[in-house]
Amino acid sequence: HQVLRIKASNEEQIEKLQLLETLEHLQLDFWLNPSTPAQPVDVRVPFNSLQAVKVFLESNNIEYSIMIEDLQVILDEEKQDMANSQQRERSSSTFSYGSYHSLASIYEELDNLAYEHSSIVSKLKIGESYEKQPLYVLKFSTGGTNRSAIWIDAGIHSREWVTQASAIWIAKKIASDYGSDASITSLLEKMDVFLLAVTNPDGYEFTHTTNRMWRKTRSKTQGSLCVGVDPNRNWDAGFGGPGASSNPCSDSYHGPSANSEVEVKSIVDFITNHGKILAFLTLHSYSQLLMYPYGYKCTEPADYEELDTLGNAAASSIYSLYGTTYKVGSICSTIYQASGGSIDWSYDYGIKYSFALELRDTGDYGFLLPASQIIPTAEETWLGLKTIMEHVRDNPY
Amino acid sequence: DIDNVGRKYHLKLVLEDILEKDNIVNCTAEILYHLGNKNAAPDVDFTIEGELKNTDEQDNIFYNRIKSLKKELVAQNIPDSHGNVPPEMEPIRLLARVAAGYVAWQNSTENTRYELAQIKDVRQVKRSDDYLEFDYMVLLHEFVSQEIIPWQMRVLWHPQHGVKVTQNSRQPKPAEY
Numbered sequence: 001h002q003v004l005r006i007k008a009s010n011e012e013q014i015e016k017l018q019l020l021e022t023l024e025h026l027q028l029d030f031w032l033n034p035s036t037p038a039q040p041v042d043v044r045v046p047f048n049s050l051q052a053v054k055v056f057l058e059s060n061n062i063e064y065s066i067m068i069e070d071l072q073v074i075l076d077e078e079k080q081d082m083a084n085s086q087q088r089e090r091s092s093s094t095f096s097y098g099s100y101h102s103l104a105s106i107y108e109e110l111d112n113l114a115y116e117h118s119s120i121v122s123k124l125k126i127g128e129s130y131e132k133q134p135l136y137v138l139k140f141s142t143g144g145t146n147r148s149a150i151w152i153d154a155g156i157h158s159r160e161w162v163t164q165a166s167a168i169w170i171a172k173k174i175a176s177d178y179g180s181d182a183s184i185t186s187l188l189e190k191m192d193v194f195l196l197a198v199t200n201p202d203g204y205e206f207t208h209t210t211n212r213m214w215r216k217t218r219s220k221t222q223g224s225l226c227v228g229v230d231p232n233r234n235w236d237a238g239f240g241g242p243g244a245s246s247n248p249c250s251d252s253y254h255g256p257s258a259n260s261e262v263e264v265k266s267i268v269d270f271i272t273n274h275g276k277i278l279a280f281l282t283l284h285s286y287s288q289l290l291m292y293p294y295g296y297k298c299t300e301p302a303d304y305e306e307l308d309t310l311g312n313a314a315a316s317s318i319y320s321l322y323g324t325t326y327k328v329g330s331i332c333s334t335i336y337q338a339s340g341g342s343i344d345w346s347y348d349y350g351i352k353y354s355f356a357l358e359l360r361d362t363g364d365y366g367f368l369l370p371a372s373q374i375i376p377t378a379e380e381t382w383l384g385l386k387t388i389m390e391h392v393r394d395n396p397y
Numbered sequence: 398d399i400d401n402v403g404r405k406y407h408l409k410l411v412l413e414d415i416l417e418k419d420n421i422v423n424c425t426a427e428i429l430y431h432l433g434n435k436n437a438a439p440d441v442d443f444t445i446e447g448e449l450k451n452t453d454e455q456d457n458i459f460y461n462r463i464k465s466l467k468k469e470l471v472a473q474n475i476p477d478s479h480g481n482v483p484p485e486m487e488p489i490r491l492l493a494r495v496a497a498g499y500v501a502w503q504n505s506t507e508n509t510r511y512e513l514a515q516i517k518d519v520r521q522v523k524r525s526d527d528y529l530e531f532d533y534m535v536l537l538h539e540f541v542s543q544e545i546i547p548w549q550m551r552v553l554w555h556p557q558h559g560v561k562v563t564q565n566s567r568q569p570k571p572a573e574y
Contacts, residue, residue, distance in 0.1 A: 100479050212478045213514065213536060213545045230543070251543040287540075336541050363512040364415050364494075366538060370480030 002050060003068035006041040006057065008034065013062050017041055026052060042067060097169045097378070099371045100161050103133070103205050106168055106198060110136055117175035120188065126196070127266025130219040133201035135266050140174050140193040148276040148396060149192040150389055151351075153267065154283040156231050156342065157215045158203025162359050162369045162377050163283040167197035169378035170385070183386060187393045191278070194270075200231055200263055213367065215251050217261050224248035229255035232284075233340040234264045237348055238296025241339030254340050264342075271346070279353035279392045280346035281385060286366050287335070287358040288326045290315050290384065293347040295331030296339035303352055304330075310391050311355065317383040324360065324380050331356065353392050357381065403432040404507065414450060422447055430507050438503045456556040459488040463529055469521035470531075476515065489519055492560065493533050496552040499562045500537070510540035517547070528555045534568070546570070 008014045017034035020026070029044040045053050057064050068074060095101070095109045114123040120140055127135045141147070154167035174193060177184045187193075198204055202218035216228030226249035233244035236258035240246070244254035259265045271277050292307040294300075301307065308328065315326040327334060331341065335358075343354040360369055360377045369377070398404050406428045414420035426443035462485070463470060475490050476482045482490055493516050501511035514536040522530040533550045547568035553561040 207478075213538075215543060245542070251545070365476060365480055366512050366514050368476040368478065368480045368515060370476070370482075373480075 001044055001046055001071040002066055003031065003042060003044050003071060004053070004057075004064050005067040006034075006043065006062060006064040008037045008041065008062060010037055013037070013060065016060055016062065020053070020056065028053070044071065095168075097165075097172065098375050100165055100374070101168075102208055103198065103201055106164065107134075107136065109168055110138060110171075110197065113138065113171055113175055117178075120178050121171075121175050124194075126270045127262060129200070129202045129263055130217055130261070131202045131205075133205070135196065135199070135201070135263065137270070138171050138195045138197070140178075140188060140195070142178075142188045146276065147190070147192050148278045149194055149274065150279040150281065150392060151194050151196075151271065151277050151346075152281045152283070152385065153196040153199045153342075155197065155204060156199040156263075156282065157284060158200045158207050159213050159215050159367045160283075160285040160359075161207070161367065162285045162374060164198050164204065165371075165374045166283060166359065166378035166381050167195060169375060170382050171195055171197065173378075173382055183390055187389055190393055193389075194277075196267070199267070202263075203228070216253065217263055219255075219261060221248040221253075221256070226253075229253050229261050231261050231264050232342055233338065234258060234261045235268075235340050235342050235345035237341060237344035238294075238339035241296050241337075243295065243336055243338035244340050252338075258340065267342075268345070271349070271351075277346075277351055278396065279388065280343060280351045280355075281353075281388065282342050282356045283359060283381070284356060285359040285369065286361055286363070288324060288360060288362055289334055289356075289358040290318075290326045290328045291331045291334050291343075291356045291358070293330060293344045293354055295335075295337065295341040296344050298330075298332040298337060300330065301347060307353070307355075310353070310388060313391070314355075314384040314387040317387040318380045321380040321383055322376055326357075326384070352397060353388060355388060357384065399429075401432065403430050405429045412445070412449075417450070420450055422449065435506060439505055441502065453556065455488075460529065460556045463521070466521075469523055471518075471520050472516075473518050474515065475519070489531070490516065492531065492552060492554060493519070493535060493550075495560045496533065496550050496562045496565075497535060497537060497548075499560075500548060500550060500565050503565075508541055512538045512540070514538040514545060522551075528553050528558070530554075 006017060008017055014034050014037060021030060026049040027046050031042040031044060032040060034041045110123055114121045120142055122139045124137045124139055125134050126137050129135060154163040174184060178188055179185055200217055203214050203216060206214045206218060216230050218228055220227060230252045233252055233254040239258040240254055245252045247253060255261055259268055290311050292301065292311055311328040315328050318324055318326050331338060343356045347354040359381055360373060408426045410424050410426065412422040412424050423446040424443055426441060429440040431437045472486060475486050494513050497513040516533060516535050518534040520532045522532055524530050531552045533552060535548050535550065537546045537548050539546060547570060549566050549568055550562055551564040553563055
């Protein structure tokens with residue numbers, strides 16, 4: 001469709017244009033109707049009538065120009081502009097859970113959650129990263145003193161972006177569902193939940209500014225040009241054994257000693273000081289696996305049967321939503337032997353319900369999981385975690 | 398275990414079409430990892446039950462689109478940090494996956510698992526014949542070591558003649574990576 005601007009030079013031409021108005025078959029849409037020669041006449045002309053109208057104007061010597069060459073283009077641009085501004089508004093006043101965010105943006109949302117749901121959510125600082133970023137844990141609690149609790153962490157490996165993104169969604173879910181969802185309500189009446197959404201903030205920041213594939217911490221290693229320690233080889237569980245590298249340039253470098261990484265030490269201190277953590281759940285990506293100890297050795301944990309049964313129940317819950325299949329097993333038998341891992345430490349410390357999840361996908365996008373899959377991943381993961389948490393609630397020890 | 402030869406695995410697997418999750422095909426395979434020469438790729442023999450989906454139409458659409466480009470195709474970071482792939486780059490990504498599969502096979506041992514992590518750079522190479530040729534710089538993710546390994550691949554493709562990796566080489570990792 002084109003929009004023509006017509007300039008009638010006298011009354012006679014105005015009359016001719018008014019005649020045009022009556023020709024309904026042309027389907028003309030006058031934006032400015034013919035009235036006096038002093039005023040322009042603007043008319044939207046459908047494609048099929050263009051030739052007829054132009055011929056009419058030209059044969060009557062009526063001056064015109066093309067004001068809009070293609071109306072559709074303008075409509076499309078406007079639609080895009082509106083979508084853009086809507087999106088901008090959305091991210092300033094409400095956090096978009098279906099996108100990946102900067103560290104600052106996630107930290108801001110942690111504050112928002114603590115503020116909006118202040119009756120059950122509070123924010124704790126459990127330490128600082130190597131580069132002095134705060135390590136913030138959200139505490140979900142309905143009160144009481146000295147309650148037993150469940151620990152959940154995400155993003156220990158910074159390139160695994162779907163984990164931090166899922167963690168913040170899960171935080172929102174817990175906060176929103178308290179009071180309406182029977183399961184989470186009854187859980188929080190008895191126990192607390194601690195959620196560390198960004199376990200490795202230095203690494204996370206680095207994945208945004210410099211290298212999307214960064215995995216480790218950003219600590220400097222004496223005597224090496226290479227930076228960073230694999231925080232999931234740094235725990236005091238078979239430290240320095242098979243499946244971890246002693247080369248500082250390696251992505252699975254275990255570090256100079258167990259707990260050398262402040263990010264790891266902060267969690268260890270928190271958990272040991274708390275004294276009543278009953279479950280330790282950690283999120284990784286990718287591969288779609290649900291694993292229990294051990295990684296540092298290939299022997300079964302004492303609670304193998306219970307953990308395997310519970311793991312399979314959780315995997316079924318995950319599957320129930322979108323058909324996403326998870327493999328269940330010990331770290332050693334499912335993935336590889338890997339020493340110094342977090343759930344091996346937590347289990348040997350006495351936290352029976354220690355599980356590590358590897359979220360979507362199985363390699364098609366790998367670490368670069370499209371943002372459109374964040375919410376589905378978070379939703380199904382939440383069902384799996386809930387299954388485990390319900391079991392913990394019903395089987396205190 | 399086969400004395401003086403290596404270790405053979407008999408596999409029963411299911412192939413799933415990543416573009417059409419309901420499309421699955423059963424497959425059996427025999428993989429022989431050679432003793433001694435660790436640089437040799439494992440031998441692979443396989444049988445597919447039934448047929449793979451015919452993709453002639455999509456192949457030709459992609460082929461004609463690239464053939465009609467005024468300038469050689471050049472692109473970076475597929476997918477980008479957020480997992481986005483522009484629709485017109487999807488076939489380029491899939492081609493890289495196939496080519497990376499070949500590279501993975503050639504470099505596989507019983508202790509490796511390779512996945513294509515990202516295409517850092519792809520450039521179309523001008524050709525005077527019917528083939529399409531692309532030079533890829535990709536990042537491979539090796540699961541056991543968790544390393545990200547830059548790798549270069551030269552890939553030839555034709556709708557009727559399939560994919561061929563004519564040349565590939567592991568790249569050094571830049572210092573601060």
